[in-house]
Amino acid sequence: MQVPAPFEYERATSVDQAIGLLERLGNSARLVAGGHSLLPMMKLRLANFEYLIDINDLHGELGYIRLGAGEVRIGAMTRHRELLESDALAEVFPIFRDAERVIADPIVRNRGTLGGSLCQADPSEDLSAVCTTLDASCVIRGPRNTERVVSMEEFHVGPYETAVADNEILTEIRIPVKPYASGSAYAKVERRAGDWAVVSAGAAIWLDAAGRIADARVGLAAVGPNTTGIPEISAALRGQEPAEALYELAGAIAARTCDPVTDTRGSADYKRHLADELTRRTLRTAVSRARS
């Protein structure tokens, strides 16, 4: 069995103490939460660190889903299972439950965390697509109680690369709750349960009192270097009456603007087709949820 190279294990007891450790150890250290992305990479010796800082004990501090009037705040240590099981979250943003049903498998979901998923910054990662769709922002804490808030676009610097510095921790995700009737949905095509997405798409819709689209966002995964939001779709949908022709237009934009590559999961052409198909499907579902 593959085993990681030697490292020192440290266990963090609080966010501040973890940041202190990171400050002291610099880029020789890495935080580990669920570990289901990091540890396999370390076993394959694709990633080596001198120190691993276990932040699972921070679940008390960072494991929460708080629904406020204008905002939903989710702690970075909130586990997939908690996101899946939260009825309150599903009520506001059903896209989370849609996505969590198809992320990895139930056992992995017991360990994996929201923060860990985002920080892995895999272009195929589902929660990044969800957060992009919902226009989430990321709260990053650094030494001496400094805190900065960045958008998802700023957070993902590139594949497997985030805006979180060596001495910082992603602590929270904030999702705006807009004063409209909202609906959201997620769809993923995978070769088999638990596989990474061939393509997945998220959609969120906000309807005004007249039933017109006040705002709309679509996020895709696995069709480009990073999980991508598509402003052109938002622009095309805003102010419009929801209609099948509109979803088709959005799908066409998604297919045109994404940048997939051919690999063992599928051909670039197929993935482009899925970007179209899944954009239409999720918009349709999101609208029907917004109306109900």
Add this chain to the structure above:
Amino acid sequence: MQVTVTVNGVEYTKEIEGRLLLVHFLRDVLGLTGTHWGCDTSNCGTCVVWMDGEPVKSCTVLAAMAGGREVRTVEGLANGAELDPIQEGFRQCHGLQCGFCTPGMLMTCRHLLDKNPDPTEGEIREAISGQICRCTGYSSIVRSVRWAAVHEAASK
């Protein structure tokens, strides 16, 4: 480093390397070889044990992470000579063949029944979907869990 882990109700304190995987701690350090491993990438689920009451893939958990926590393995299922109902269900319904994935399956299914004493076929399939069995084709595992559910309900 030193780690103290409670396994099947017994507390163990051992000197280990920080990188030691929980599955190796159980198998090689404690000699509890009932827990198996079948891949390196947390895809197969043969290594599932409970940590603080929840199933985890022990090939992707460091032994150090289990420090101060309670681990339950397949060796902790039976009550002496008496099999746990989930074990008896697997026996009655041919839920195992080579027996290699079985310990992980049993731990997951026991947990499922604790949370949901009357699971549907779909719920059972979902619960074990992070685990691979090459022998049974899963139908008899589903039946085994149903057997345990029905017999547990009857004995209450």
Add this chain to the structure above:
Amino acid sequence: MTTVSERRETEFEDNDQKPVGFGRMLRKEDARLLRGRGRFVDDVQLPGMLHLAILRSPFAHASIVSIDTSAAEASPGVKAVVTGETLKGLGLAWMPTLSNDVQAVLATDKVRFQGQEVAFVVAEDRYQARDALELIDVEYDVLEPVIDVRKALEPDAPVIRTDLDGKTNNHVFDWETGDEEETNRVFAEADVIVKEDIVYPRVHPAPMETCGSVADFDPVEGKLRLWSTTQAPHAHRTLYAIVAGLPEHKIQVIAPDIGGGFGNKVPIYPGYVHSIVGSIVTGKPVKWMEDRSENLISTGFARDYIMRAEIAATRAGKILAIRTNVLADHGAFNGTAAPVKYPAGFFGVFTGSYDLKAAHCKMTAVYTNKAPGGVAYACSFRITEAVYLVERIVDALSYELRMDPAELRLKNFIQPEQFPYTTKTGWVYDSGDYEPTMRLAMEMAGYEDLRKEQALKRAKGELMGIGIAFFTEAVGAGPRKNMDILGLGMADGCELRVHPTGKAVVRLSVKTQGQGHETTFAQIIAEELGIPPADIDVVHGDTDNTPFGLGTYGSRSTPVSGAAAALVARKVRDKAKLIASAMLEVSVADLDWVKGVFQVKGDPGKSVTIQDIAMRAHGAGDLPDGMEGGLEAQICYNPSNLTYPHGAYICVVDIDPGTAEVKVRRFIAVDDCGTRINPMIIEGQVHGGLTDGVGMALMEMISFDEDGNCLGASLMDYLIPTALEVPDWETGFTVTPSPHHPIGAKGIGESATVGSPPAIVNAVVDALKPFGVRHADMPLTPSRVWDAMRGQATPPI
């Protein structure tokens, strides 16, 4: 002939029946496996045991310029670092494969596939052994690899096997069967000819337990004990004796609990030999357990056949002939596991279950820079490929004829009165009655209703497919005069000893990897002797304690070893009868055998049980004149023919027209494996094979990039079905006993793996009929199905 659809196990039933003989019986082996008390190879812990790790080639084809092991040797805990040069000095750098080729134990001159063994480290623990691998410095001179099998024989292709004297190309063998001239003549006169290029991609058995071994060489006794993941402990022992030069009686091969084999654990892998060498060099027990990537990239793959299939028929749907041309990718070394005289295994049964006028096959096998193998992944020696070929091309014919695929098959079956039936490629099918099996499957499926539903759905643009496959397998290799592996005849021994109190021990040459031998073999003895299965200990998997035989693969256990068990029990019964006649003071002719009891004809009150007889056989009382004490026997069973199980499978799929995702909605499997020993175990064997079929048809494939990098090197990339991809299996059975098997049993281990891929692919292709699709190759991933829907289906390689 009986036909029955399998009773569904009700949830409330207590199933703990204890038949004395055949019938549903819970498994004896489960008691330990359920408690985590199984003993698998990696569970073996010996005092002072060291751990071995293997350095593997990152390149598919490269010369080895130099290897520097000094840093690894100085690494903490390291006891030995061994390279090909070290082995060369010992004459151990190469070993024979199962197909009379040779394979490098450690590479000396060059590496020939990605993942090939280059050096190994022995260290105090597995982590240290792994760490030291990182410190071995190998300089390679990268060579152009041969990856595209179609280009392997081009004149300018690089020669892979430069180690073979005078080898100037990548040709392995040509093989031919059937009558080419007659076949061409029949084709020339046919109304309809349908041709398809059909690929059976490279797949991997990937048992949940990877391969491994613990070698313990005792220099004082000169004895080697080897715990290893082997499906054939006796054959392995003999081969180790030949390879390592150790006397055979000083080698004990122990196959403890095995976590699935599926053919993967038939060959001898370099790692096993490494552990032996490691133990001899260090004087300590040495354990090697491969990781999952090593298992997938270096151990026995299966299939990898590119087949051109042609079928000739009349317009009315009478199939006349089949011919095929096959290009076989054997990887870097020819490691195919098959009887020596059958380089293409039993591919000759590609004529299927149909009464043909002619058939012909031509095959060419080549070397490529890929892992060696060619094992039967839960199929009897290349029968999966053969059945896939015929069942796919028959479906293509039904498409052309616009004839229902069930009707076409029913029209062409070999008829019951034609058995034993000699095929146009020379195989003698022992028995069969195909139509009732097919009819039962159709009835269980509700075939007519399914077709109606399909028509309604098609009208609405929904994609539903119904796929049929009908197969005849050939299992239970021997007889020994035709079939051998490296000169070892394919026969199996069995020993039975009845203890004084009437309990018994039976010793087998075959080895379970989950099939339940400890239960079914006790049932066979019970059926013959009337001793309850609980009173019979089944010993297997230990060469010091079992008779010689060729092992468990190709569904051999029941057809060969099961026959041996029945016959050895009859030998014991014959002796028991003589003792009974002495005890009851009647002639043997006056005795009736009623399972477990001899009674006097016409006076059933006068009787002795087998237990009474056992005590007499070992006791102080008189035995018939000239009879030795004891009640035991042994036998070596040489089968007179293969057995030929058959089955009818029907698969129903739904395809999402927008995403091209395939969902297997229902699967109906009706199997005929002759006499049924334990229906519960049979059903389990079928379920497992059906799941393999879903894997191969829809997702499993070992693929390579153009540099020869394996793209299926982990279970993240090599996908195996989970519980969510498979339906609740529906099984049924018919019983057509084998006429030459002592209990009429035919073997069931692999039928479902053979029969299910064509049923699933046929269902997908049927669903795509509105798009004019006649064929699409596996694996039918969403992307590949989408290509097919647009008329752009491509082969996977």
